[in-house]
Amino acid sequence: MHRRNVIVVGAGPVGTVAALACARFGMEVTLLEAQERIDDSPRASTTQPPTLEILAELGLIDEYLRVGLVARTFQFWDRDARRLLAEFDFDRLKGETAYPLVVQTEQHKLANMAIARLRGIGEVRLGERVAGIDQDEGKVTVRTETSEIEADYVIGADGGRSTVRKSLGIEFEGYTWPERFLVITTKFDFQAALGCCLRNYMAGAEEWTNLFKVAGDDLKGRWRAVYNTREDEKEEEALSDASVRARLGRAHVPESQRDYVHLNLYSVHQRVAKQFRKGRVFLCGDAAHVNNPIGGLGLNSGIHEAWHLANLLKGGADLDAYERIRRPLNIKYVQEQTVANKKRLEERDPEARERRFRELREMADDPQRHKAFLMRASLLLSQ
Ligand SMILES: Cc1cc2nc3c(=O)[nH]c(=O)nc-3n(C[C@H](O)[C@H](O)[C@H](O)COP(=O)(O)OP(=O)(O)OC[C@H]3O[C@@H](n4cnc5c(N)ncnc54)[C@H](O)[C@@H]3O)c2cc1C
Numbered sequence: 001m002h003r004r005n006v007i008v009v010g011a012g013p014v015g016t017v018a019a020l021a022c023a024r025f026g027m028e029v030t031l032l033e034a035q036e037r038i039d040d041s042p043r044a045s046t047t048q049p050p051t052l053e054i055l056a057e058l059g060l061i062d063e064y065l066r067v068g069l070v071a072r073t074f075q076f077w078d079r080d081a082r083r084l085l086a087e088f089d090f091d092r093l094k095g096e097t098a099y100p101l102v103v104q105t106e107q108h109k110l111a112n113m114a115i116a117r118l119r120g121i122g123e124v125r126l127g128e129r130v131a132g133i134d135q136d137e138g139k140v141t142v143r144t145e146t147s148e149i150e151a152d153y154v155i156g157a158d159g160g161r162s163t164v165r166k167s168l169g170i171e172f173e174g175y176t177w178p179e180r181f182l183v184i185t186t187k188f189d190f191q192a193a194l195g196c197c198l199r200n201y202m203a204g205a206e207e208w209t210n211l212f213k214v215a216g217d218d219l220k221g222r223w224r225a226v227y228n229t230r231e232d233e234k235e236e237e238a239l240s241d242a243s244v245r246a247r248l249g250r251a252h253v254p255e256s257q258r259d260y261v262h263l264n265l266y267s268v269h270q271r272v273a274k275q276f277r278k279g280r281v282f283l284c285g286d287a288a289h290v291n292n293p294i295g296g297l298g299l300n301s302g303i304h305e306a307w308h309l310a311n312l313l314k315g316g317a318d319l320d321a322y323e324r325i326r327r328p329l330n331i332k333y334v335q336e337q338t339v340a341n342k343k344r345l346e347e348r349d350p351e352a353r354e355r356r357f358r359e360l361r362e363m364a365d366d367p368q369r370h371k372a373f374l375m376r377a378s379l380l381l382s383q
Contacts, residue, residue: 005022005027005028005029005151005152005153006019006022006027006028006029006030006151006152006153006154006155006313007029007030007031007032007140007142007149007151007153007154007155008022008029008030008031008032008154008155008157009032009130009142009154009155009156009157009158009163009164010032010033010034010156010157010158010159010162010285010287011031011032011033011035011038011111011115011124011126012038012039012107012111012157012158012159012285012286013044013107013110013111013114013285013299013302013303014157014284014285014286014299014302014303014305014306015031015033015111015155015157015158015284015285015306016031016110016111016114016115016118017054017058017110017114017303017306017307018155018157018284018306018307018309018310019031019114019118019122019124019155020058020114020117020118020122021058021306021307021310021311022122022155022310022313022314023118023121023122024058024121025310025311025313025314026314027313027314028122029118029121029122029123030122030123030125030149030151031115031118031122031123031124031125032125032128032129032130032142032144032149033124033125033126033127033128034127034128034129034130034158035126035127036126036127037126038108038111038112038115039108040106040108040217041262041264042106042183042185042214042224042262042264043106043107043108043264043299044106044107044293044296044298044299045068045104045105045106045107045212045214045224045296046071046102046104046199046212046296046299046300047064047068047102047103047104047105047296047300048102048296048297048300048378048379048380049090049093049096049097049098049099049100049101049102049378049379049380050097050300050304050378050379050380050383051300051303051304051379052064052097052098052099052101052103053097053098053099053383054303054304054307055110056098056099057307058114058117059117060110060113060114060117063113064103064105064109064110064113065103065105067105067109067113067215067219068103068104068105068106068109068214068215069103069104069105069198069213069214069215069221070101070102070103070104071101071102071103071104071197071198071199071213072089072090072091072100072101072102073087073088073089073090073197073198073199074087074088074102074197074199074200074201075087075088075196075197075199075200075201076200076201076202076203076344076357076360077196077200077201077202077203078202078203078204078357079202079203079204079208079209079250079251080204080205080250082194082252084195084196085203085357085360085361086357086360086361086363086364087197087364088364088370088373088374088377089370090102090374090378092367092370092371092374093371093374093375093378093380096375096380097378097380102199102296102378104198104199104212104213104214104215105214105215106214106215106216106217107299109217128144128145128146128147129144129145129163130142130143130144130158130163130164131143131144131145131163132163132167133154133156133164133167133168133281135154135278135279135280135281139151139152139280140152140153140154140279140280140281142154151280152280153280153281153282153313154280154281154282155281155282155283155284155306155309156168156281156282156283156284156287157283157284157285157286157287157302157306158287159285159286159287160269160271160286160287160290162283162286162287164281164283164287165273165283165287165288168275168278168281170273170274170275170278170283171273171274172271172272172273172274173271173272173273173274174269174270174271174272174290174335175269175270175271176267176268176269176271177267177268177269177270177292177342178231179228179229179230179231179233179268180228180229180233180238180265180266180267180268181226181227181228181229181265181266181268181292181293182226182227182228182229182238182239182244182247182263182264182265183224183225183226183262183263183264183265183266184224184225184226184227184244184247184248184260184262184263185222185223185224185225185260185261185262185263185264186222186223186225186248186253186258186259186260186261187221187222187223187259187261188223188248188253188257188258188259189221189223190211190213190223190225190251190253191213193252193253194252196211198212198213199211199212199213199296200212201294201341201344201345202251202345203344203345203346203347203353203356203357204250204345204346205346205347205348205350205353206348207227207228207230207247207250208227208228208345208346209225209226209227209247209250209251210225210226210294210345211223211224211225211226211251212224212226222261225247225248225251226293227247228346229265235265238265239263239265244258244260244263245258248260268292268293269290269291269292270290270291270292270335270338270339271289271290271291272288272289272327272330272331272335273287273288273289273327275323275327276288276305276322276323276326276327277319277320277322277323282309282319282322284302284305284306284309285299285302285303285305285306286298286302288302288305288326288327288330289301289302289330289334289335291334291335291338291339292338292339292341292342293338294338294341294342294345295337295338295341295377297333297334297337297338297379298334298338300379301329301330301333301334301379301382304326304379304382304383305322305326308322308325308326309322329382332382333376333379333381333382334379334382337376337377344356344360
Protein backbone atom coordinates (compact mmCIF):
# COMPACT_ATOMS: atom_id res chain seq x y z
CA MET A 1 0.00 0.00 0.00
CA HIS A 2 1.24 3.44 -0.88
CA ARG A 3 1.11 6.16 1.79
CA ARG A 4 -0.37 9.59 0.86
CA ASN A 5 -0.40 12.76 2.81
CA VAL A 6 -3.97 13.71 1.99
CA ILE A 7 -6.83 11.89 0.31
CA VAL A 8 -9.72 14.06 -0.83
CA VAL A 9 -13.00 12.22 -1.38
CA GLY A 10 -15.29 13.82 -3.97
CA ALA A 11 -14.40 15.91 -7.03
CA GLY A 12 -17.17 18.48 -6.72
CA PRO A 13 -16.16 22.13 -6.58
CA VAL A 14 -15.18 21.89 -2.90
CA GLY A 15 -13.12 18.69 -3.14
CA THR A 16 -11.27 19.86 -6.25
CA VAL A 17 -10.39 23.20 -4.63
CA ALA A 18 -9.26 21.41 -1.46
CA ALA A 19 -7.12 18.99 -3.47
CA LEU A 20 -5.59 21.69 -5.64
CA ALA A 21 -4.80 23.90 -2.63
CA CYS A 22 -3.19 21.01 -0.71
CA ALA A 23 -1.14 19.98 -3.77
CA ARG A 24 0.03 23.55 -4.36
CA PHE A 25 1.07 23.71 -0.70
CA GLY A 26 3.36 20.72 -1.32
CA MET A 27 1.24 17.91 0.06
CA GLU A 28 0.98 14.58 -1.72
CA VAL A 29 -2.67 14.45 -2.76
CA THR A 30 -5.01 11.82 -4.17
CA LEU A 31 -8.46 12.90 -5.30
CA LEU A 32 -11.04 10.09 -5.45
CA GLU A 33 -14.29 10.62 -7.37
CA ALA A 34 -17.06 8.05 -7.74
CA GLN A 35 -18.24 9.23 -11.16
CA GLU A 36 -16.32 8.84 -14.41
CA ARG A 37 -16.94 12.50 -15.23
CA ILE A 38 -17.95 15.69 -13.42
CA ASP A 39 -21.71 16.18 -13.06
CA ASP A 40 -22.69 19.15 -15.26
CA SER A 41 -26.37 19.43 -14.29
CA PRO A 42 -27.42 22.98 -13.29
CA ARG A 43 -26.47 23.61 -9.68
CA ALA A 44 -24.60 26.49 -8.04
CA SER A 45 -23.02 29.29 -10.06
CA THR A 46 -22.93 32.36 -7.82
CA THR A 47 -19.36 33.09 -6.72
CA GLN A 48 -18.95 35.67 -3.97
CA PRO A 49 -16.00 38.11 -3.59
CA PRO A 50 -14.02 36.17 -0.93
CA THR A 51 -14.30 33.02 -3.05
CA LEU A 52 -12.95 34.93 -6.04
CA GLU A 53 -9.98 35.94 -3.87
CA ILE A 54 -9.29 32.26 -3.16
CA LEU A 55 -9.57 31.35 -6.83
CA ALA A 56 -7.07 34.11 -7.58
CA GLU A 57 -4.64 32.62 -5.01
CA LEU A 58 -5.04 29.28 -6.78
CA GLY A 59 -4.26 30.82 -10.18
CA LEU A 60 -7.73 30.05 -11.53
CA ILE A 61 -9.30 33.49 -11.64
CA ASP A 62 -8.58 34.48 -15.26
CA GLU A 63 -10.06 31.28 -16.66
CA TYR A 64 -12.94 31.47 -14.19
CA LEU A 65 -13.85 34.98 -15.33
CA ARG A 66 -13.49 34.00 -18.98
CA VAL A 67 -16.10 31.23 -18.76
CA GLY A 68 -18.53 33.10 -16.48
CA LEU A 69 -20.51 36.32 -16.30
CA VAL A 70 -19.76 39.28 -14.05
CA ALA A 71 -22.77 40.42 -12.02
CA ARG A 72 -22.06 43.63 -10.13
CA THR A 73 -25.60 44.04 -8.82
CA PHE A 74 -28.54 42.01 -7.60
CA GLN A 75 -32.17 43.05 -7.39
CA PHE A 76 -35.29 42.31 -5.36
CA TRP A 77 -38.63 42.36 -7.15
CA ASP A 78 -42.29 41.97 -6.30
CA ARG A 79 -42.85 39.35 -8.98
CA ASP A 80 -46.58 39.47 -9.53
CA ALA A 81 -46.71 43.28 -9.57
CA ARG A 82 -43.63 43.28 -11.84
CA ARG A 83 -42.18 45.91 -9.52
CA LEU A 84 -38.48 46.48 -8.83
CA LEU A 85 -38.06 46.93 -5.07
CA ALA A 86 -34.36 47.44 -4.47
CA GLU A 87 -30.97 47.02 -6.06
CA PHE A 88 -27.72 46.23 -4.26
CA ASP A 89 -24.39 47.10 -5.85
CA PHE A 90 -21.16 45.25 -5.02
CA ASP A 91 -19.22 48.32 -6.08
CA ARG A 92 -19.90 49.54 -2.51
CA LEU A 93 -17.41 46.86 -1.38
CA LYS A 94 -14.49 48.58 -3.10
CA GLY A 95 -11.62 48.73 -0.63
CA GLU A 96 -12.93 45.67 1.25
CA THR A 97 -12.04 43.12 -1.41
CA ALA A 98 -10.02 42.88 -4.59
CA TYR A 99 -13.20 41.59 -6.30
CA PRO A 100 -16.19 43.84 -5.55
CA LEU A 101 -18.47 41.74 -7.76
CA VAL A 102 -20.11 38.36 -8.14
CA VAL A 103 -19.24 35.98 -10.94
CA GLN A 104 -21.82 33.56 -12.27
CA THR A 105 -19.82 30.50 -13.32
CA GLU A 106 -21.38 27.04 -13.28
CA GLN A 107 -19.84 24.80 -10.62
CA HIS A 108 -18.84 22.00 -13.01
CA LYS A 109 -16.55 24.45 -14.80
CA LEU A 110 -14.69 25.12 -11.55
CA ALA A 111 -14.34 21.40 -10.79
CA ASN A 112 -13.06 20.68 -14.29
CA MET A 113 -10.54 23.52 -14.30
CA ALA A 114 -9.25 22.61 -10.83
CA ILE A 115 -8.82 18.97 -11.91
CA ALA A 116 -6.91 20.06 -15.03
CA ARG A 117 -4.50 22.04 -12.79
CA LEU A 118 -4.22 19.19 -10.29
CA ARG A 119 -3.10 16.64 -12.86
CA GLY A 120 0.69 16.67 -12.78
CA ILE A 121 0.97 17.87 -9.19
CA GLY A 122 -1.48 15.39 -7.67
CA GLU A 123 -3.25 12.15 -8.45
CA VAL A 124 -6.80 12.21 -9.82
CA ARG A 125 -8.80 8.99 -9.83
CA LEU A 126 -12.23 9.24 -11.43
CA GLY A 127 -14.70 6.35 -11.28
CA GLU A 128 -13.39 5.21 -7.89
CA ARG A 129 -16.09 5.23 -5.23
CA VAL A 130 -15.12 5.31 -1.56
CA ALA A 131 -16.92 2.61 0.40
CA GLY A 132 -15.66 3.24 3.93
CA ILE A 133 -13.03 4.72 6.21
CA ASP A 134 -11.06 3.36 9.17
CA GLN A 135 -8.55 5.20 11.26
CA ASP A 136 -6.16 4.77 14.15
CA GLU A 137 -3.83 7.22 15.85
CA GLY A 138 -1.24 7.13 13.08
CA LYS A 139 -3.16 6.92 9.80
CA VAL A 140 -6.48 6.75 7.94
CA THR A 141 -7.35 3.91 5.58
CA VAL A 142 -9.77 4.63 2.77
CA ARG A 143 -11.50 1.64 1.20
CA THR A 144 -12.69 1.97 -2.35
CA GLU A 145 -14.45 -0.77 -4.30
CA THR A 146 -11.11 -1.90 -5.75
CA SER A 147 -8.36 -0.85 -3.35
CA GLU A 148 -7.25 0.38 0.08
CA ILE A 149 -5.23 3.57 0.40
CA GLU A 150 -3.59 5.02 3.50
CA ALA A 151 -3.13 8.68 4.28
CA ASP A 152 -2.21 11.03 7.07
CA TYR A 153 -5.46 12.93 6.60
CA VAL A 154 -8.72 12.59 4.68
CA ILE A 155 -10.96 15.42 3.51
CA GLY A 156 -14.52 14.25 2.99
CA ALA A 157 -15.99 16.51 0.29
CA ASP A 158 -18.38 13.89 -1.04
CA GLY A 159 -21.58 15.94 -0.95
CA GLY A 160 -24.78 15.95 1.08
CA ARG A 161 -25.10 12.16 1.22
CA SER A 162 -21.45 11.83 2.25
CA THR A 163 -20.21 8.28 2.72
CA VAL A 164 -17.32 9.71 4.72
CA ARG A 165 -19.66 11.42 7.19
CA LYS A 166 -21.81 8.31 7.51
CA SER A 167 -18.85 6.00 8.00
CA LEU A 168 -17.66 8.26 10.83
CA GLY A 169 -21.13 8.00 12.42
CA ILE A 170 -21.56 11.80 12.46
CA GLU A 171 -25.13 13.02 12.76
CA PHE A 172 -26.46 15.46 10.12
CA GLU A 173 -28.64 17.68 12.29
CA GLY A 174 -31.43 19.80 10.85
CA TYR A 175 -34.47 19.47 8.65
CA THR A 176 -35.79 19.16 5.10
CA TRP A 177 -38.21 21.77 3.70
CA PRO A 178 -41.62 20.37 2.72
CA GLU A 179 -41.58 21.99 -0.73
CA ARG A 180 -39.02 21.34 -3.47
CA PHE A 181 -37.20 23.73 -5.78
CA LEU A 182 -37.59 23.59 -9.54
CA VAL A 183 -34.93 25.03 -11.86
CA ILE A 184 -36.09 25.80 -15.40
CA THR A 185 -33.24 26.59 -17.78
CA THR A 186 -34.35 28.74 -20.69
CA LYS A 187 -32.86 30.92 -23.39
CA PHE A 188 -35.55 33.58 -22.84
CA ASP A 189 -33.79 36.90 -22.19
CA PHE A 190 -35.29 38.15 -18.92
CA GLN A 191 -32.92 41.13 -18.79
CA ALA A 192 -34.16 42.46 -22.14
CA ALA A 193 -37.80 41.68 -21.35
CA LEU A 194 -38.08 42.86 -17.74
CA GLY A 195 -35.18 45.25 -17.36
CA CYS A 196 -33.79 43.14 -14.52
CA CYS A 197 -30.11 42.38 -13.90
CA LEU A 198 -28.23 39.06 -13.94
CA ARG A 199 -29.25 38.03 -10.38
CA ASN A 200 -32.82 38.66 -9.28
CA TYR A 201 -34.92 37.58 -6.31
CA MET A 202 -38.62 37.90 -7.06
CA ALA A 203 -40.87 37.63 -4.02
CA GLY A 204 -44.36 36.13 -4.24
CA ALA A 205 -46.90 35.04 -1.62
CA GLU A 206 -47.83 31.72 -3.23
CA GLU A 207 -44.82 31.28 -5.44
CA TRP A 208 -41.56 33.14 -5.89
CA THR A 209 -39.03 33.09 -8.72
CA ASN A 210 -35.30 33.72 -8.73
CA LEU A 211 -33.65 34.52 -12.05
CA PHE A 212 -29.96 34.08 -12.80
CA LYS A 213 -28.08 34.34 -16.02
CA VAL A 214 -25.19 31.96 -16.62
CA ALA A 215 -22.85 31.74 -19.59
CA GLY A 216 -23.51 28.08 -20.51
CA ASP A 217 -20.84 25.79 -21.95
CA ASP A 218 -21.19 27.54 -25.33
CA LEU A 219 -20.85 30.97 -23.61
CA LYS A 220 -23.99 32.08 -25.45
CA GLY A 221 -25.89 32.69 -22.21
CA ARG A 222 -28.99 31.14 -20.69
CA TRP A 223 -31.21 31.78 -17.70
CA ARG A 224 -32.08 29.70 -14.73
CA ALA A 225 -35.50 30.41 -13.29
CA VAL A 226 -35.81 28.86 -9.81
CA TYR A 227 -39.27 28.30 -8.25
CA ASN A 228 -40.65 26.79 -5.09
CA THR A 229 -43.18 23.99 -5.69
CA ARG A 230 -46.36 23.59 -3.68
CA GLU A 231 -45.93 21.30 -0.70
CA ASP A 232 -48.46 18.81 -2.12
CA GLU A 233 -47.18 19.06 -5.70
CA LYS A 234 -46.18 15.70 -7.17
CA GLU A 235 -42.99 15.36 -9.19
CA GLU A 236 -44.93 14.51 -12.40
CA GLU A 237 -46.96 17.70 -12.07
CA ALA A 238 -43.98 19.96 -11.34
CA LEU A 239 -42.11 18.56 -14.34
CA SER A 240 -45.08 18.47 -16.73
CA ASP A 241 -44.79 20.65 -19.80
CA ALA A 242 -48.02 22.49 -19.02
CA SER A 243 -47.03 23.40 -15.49
CA VAL A 244 -43.49 24.44 -16.52
CA ARG A 245 -44.92 26.73 -19.19
CA ALA A 246 -47.44 28.15 -16.71
CA ARG A 247 -44.62 28.89 -14.28
CA LEU A 248 -42.65 30.70 -16.98
CA GLY A 249 -45.82 32.68 -17.72
CA ARG A 250 -46.07 33.76 -14.09
CA ALA A 251 -42.53 35.14 -14.46
CA HIS A 252 -43.80 37.27 -17.35
CA VAL A 253 -42.55 35.13 -20.25
CA PRO A 254 -44.91 35.59 -23.25
CA GLU A 255 -46.76 32.42 -24.30
CA SER A 256 -44.91 32.04 -27.58
CA GLN A 257 -41.51 32.08 -25.85
CA ARG A 258 -41.96 29.53 -23.07
CA ASP A 259 -39.58 26.90 -24.44
CA TYR A 260 -36.97 25.55 -22.04
CA VAL A 261 -33.81 23.49 -22.34
CA HIS A 262 -33.51 21.75 -18.96
CA LEU A 263 -35.47 20.96 -15.79
CA ASN A 264 -34.12 20.13 -12.36
CA LEU A 265 -36.32 19.37 -9.35
CA TYR A 266 -34.65 18.86 -5.99
CA SER A 267 -35.26 18.65 -2.26
CA VAL A 268 -33.87 21.38 -0.06
CA HIS A 269 -32.44 20.96 3.43
CA GLN A 270 -30.96 22.96 6.29
CA ARG A 271 -28.52 20.61 7.99
CA VAL A 272 -25.17 20.87 9.73
CA ALA A 273 -22.95 17.94 10.70
CA LYS A 274 -22.58 17.60 14.45
CA GLN A 275 -18.82 17.40 13.98
CA PHE A 276 -16.65 18.76 11.16
CA ARG A 277 -13.70 16.61 12.26
CA LYS A 278 -13.20 13.19 13.70
CA GLY A 279 -9.56 12.31 14.32
CA ARG A 280 -7.72 12.52 11.03
CA VAL A 281 -10.81 13.01 8.92
CA PHE A 282 -12.40 16.38 8.09
CA LEU A 283 -15.70 17.23 6.43
CA CYS A 284 -15.95 20.05 3.92
CA GLY A 285 -18.70 21.58 1.77
CA ASP A 286 -22.05 19.81 1.43
CA ALA A 287 -20.69 16.81 3.35
CA ALA A 288 -20.58 19.14 6.37
CA HIS A 289 -23.66 21.30 5.76
CA VAL A 290 -26.50 21.84 3.32
CA ASN A 291 -28.85 24.80 2.98
CA ASN A 292 -31.36 26.31 0.60
CA PRO A 293 -29.59 28.01 -2.32
CA ILE A 294 -31.20 31.45 -1.94
CA GLY A 295 -28.36 33.94 -1.70
CA GLY A 296 -25.73 31.59 -3.16
CA LEU A 297 -23.91 30.81 0.09
CA GLY A 298 -23.55 27.03 0.49
CA LEU A 299 -20.97 26.33 -2.16
CA ASN A 300 -19.06 29.53 -1.35
CA SER A 301 -18.78 28.60 2.31
CA GLY A 302 -17.60 25.12 1.27
CA ILE A 303 -14.79 26.61 -0.78
CA HIS A 304 -13.81 28.86 2.15
CA GLU A 305 -13.62 25.74 4.32
CA ALA A 306 -11.49 23.92 1.75
CA TRP A 307 -9.07 26.82 1.64
CA HIS A 308 -8.97 27.26 5.41
CA LEU A 309 -8.38 23.54 5.94
CA ALA A 310 -5.62 23.34 3.33
CA ASN A 311 -3.88 26.24 5.09
CA LEU A 312 -4.21 24.54 8.48
CA LEU A 313 -2.86 21.25 7.11
CA LYS A 314 0.04 23.13 5.53
CA GLY A 315 0.94 24.64 8.88
CA GLY A 316 0.30 21.37 10.71
CA ALA A 317 -0.72 23.19 13.88
CA ASP A 318 -4.04 23.62 15.66
CA LEU A 319 -6.13 21.45 13.37
CA ASP A 320 -8.93 21.75 15.93
CA ALA A 321 -9.35 25.34 14.73
CA TYR A 322 -11.11 23.98 11.66
CA GLU A 323 -14.19 22.73 13.47
CA ARG A 324 -14.00 25.36 16.19
CA ILE A 325 -14.17 28.18 13.63
CA ARG A 326 -16.03 26.78 10.63
CA ARG A 327 -19.03 25.10 12.26
CA PRO A 328 -20.30 28.20 14.12
CA LEU A 329 -19.59 30.34 11.05
CA ASN A 330 -21.79 28.08 8.96
CA ILE A 331 -24.62 28.21 11.46
CA LYS A 332 -24.46 31.97 11.92
CA TYR A 333 -23.79 33.17 8.40
CA VAL A 334 -25.04 30.44 6.07
CA GLN A 335 -27.89 28.65 7.82
CA GLU A 336 -29.39 31.75 9.46
CA GLN A 337 -28.99 33.90 6.38
CA THR A 338 -30.41 31.42 3.88
CA VAL A 339 -33.45 30.79 6.09
CA ALA A 340 -33.98 34.58 6.37
CA ASN A 341 -33.54 34.94 2.59
CA LYS A 342 -36.22 32.30 1.99
CA LYS A 343 -38.65 33.93 4.43
CA ARG A 344 -38.14 37.31 2.79
CA LEU A 345 -39.26 35.86 -0.56
CA GLU A 346 -42.27 33.88 0.61
CA GLU A 347 -43.95 36.17 3.15
CA ARG A 348 -47.73 35.69 2.78
CA ASP A 349 -49.15 38.29 5.12
CA PRO A 350 -49.71 41.43 2.97
CA GLU A 351 -48.71 43.87 5.72
CA ALA A 352 -45.59 41.93 6.64
CA ARG A 353 -44.72 41.66 2.94
CA GLU A 354 -44.95 45.40 2.45
CA ARG A 355 -42.93 45.94 5.61
CA ARG A 356 -40.18 43.65 4.30
CA PHE A 357 -40.23 45.42 0.93
CA ARG A 358 -39.96 48.78 2.68
CA GLU A 359 -37.04 47.54 4.77
CA LEU A 360 -35.24 46.42 1.64
CA ARG A 361 -35.75 49.77 -0.06
CA GLU A 362 -34.59 51.69 3.02
CA MET A 363 -31.54 49.49 3.34
CA ALA A 364 -30.64 49.97 -0.34
CA ASP A 365 -31.04 53.76 0.02
CA ASP A 366 -28.83 54.07 3.11
CA PRO A 367 -25.13 53.83 2.10
CA GLN A 368 -23.97 52.41 5.45
CA ARG A 369 -26.71 49.79 5.74
CA HIS A 370 -26.34 48.94 2.04
CA LYS A 371 -22.67 48.16 2.57
CA ALA A 372 -23.26 46.30 5.85
CA PHE A 373 -25.88 44.11 4.16
CA LEU A 374 -23.46 43.28 1.34
CA MET A 375 -20.60 42.53 3.74
CA ARG A 376 -22.77 39.82 5.29
CA ALA A 377 -24.50 38.64 2.10
CA SER A 378 -21.16 38.19 0.32
CA LEU A 379 -19.63 36.23 3.25
CA LEU A 380 -16.88 38.85 3.56
CA LEU A 381 -17.69 38.98 7.28
CA SER A 382 -17.29 35.25 7.67
CA GLN A 383 -14.61 34.07 5.21
C1 LIG B 1 -29.78 19.22 -7.39
C2 LIG B 1 -29.04 20.34 -6.73
C3 LIG B 1 -29.23 21.63 -7.18
C4 LIG B 1 -28.56 22.67 -6.58
N1 LIG B 1 -28.76 23.94 -7.02
C5 LIG B 1 -28.12 24.95 -6.44
C6 LIG B 1 -28.32 26.28 -6.86
O1 LIG B 1 -29.13 26.54 -7.76
N2 LIG B 1 -27.61 27.27 -6.26
C7 LIG B 1 -26.75 27.01 -5.23
O2 LIG B 1 -26.14 27.94 -4.69
N3 LIG B 1 -26.54 25.76 -4.81
C8 LIG B 1 -27.19 24.73 -5.38
N4 LIG B 1 -26.99 23.48 -4.94
C9 LIG B 1 -25.99 23.26 -3.90
C10 LIG B 1 -24.58 23.21 -4.50
O3 LIG B 1 -24.63 22.52 -5.72
C11 LIG B 1 -23.66 22.53 -3.50
O4 LIG B 1 -23.53 23.39 -2.38
C12 LIG B 1 -22.30 22.19 -4.07
O5 LIG B 1 -22.40 21.25 -5.09
C13 LIG B 1 -21.42 21.64 -2.97
O6 LIG B 1 -20.22 21.20 -3.52
P1 LIG B 1 -19.47 19.98 -2.91
O7 LIG B 1 -18.20 19.87 -3.70
O8 LIG B 1 -19.40 20.09 -1.43
O9 LIG B 1 -20.41 18.71 -3.18
P2 LIG B 1 -20.88 18.07 -4.56
O10 LIG B 1 -20.89 19.09 -5.63
O11 LIG B 1 -22.12 17.33 -4.26
O12 LIG B 1 -19.72 17.07 -4.92
C14 LIG B 1 -19.55 15.84 -4.24
C15 LIG B 1 -18.78 14.91 -5.14
O13 LIG B 1 -18.48 13.73 -4.39
C16 LIG B 1 -18.71 12.60 -5.22
N5 LIG B 1 -18.96 11.46 -4.35
C17 LIG B 1 -20.08 11.21 -3.62
N6 LIG B 1 -19.93 10.09 -2.92
C18 LIG B 1 -18.69 9.62 -3.18
C19 LIG B 1 -17.96 8.48 -2.76
N7 LIG B 1 -18.48 7.59 -1.92
N8 LIG B 1 -16.71 8.31 -3.24
C20 LIG B 1 -16.17 9.20 -4.09
N9 LIG B 1 -16.81 10.27 -4.55
C21 LIG B 1 -18.06 10.49 -4.09
C22 LIG B 1 -19.89 13.00 -6.08
O14 LIG B 1 -19.97 12.22 -7.25
C23 LIG B 1 -19.59 14.46 -6.36
O15 LIG B 1 -18.79 14.62 -7.51
C24 LIG B 1 -27.66 22.42 -5.51
C25 LIG B 1 -27.47 21.13 -5.07
C26 LIG B 1 -28.15 20.09 -5.66
C27 LIG B 1 -27.93 18.68 -5.14
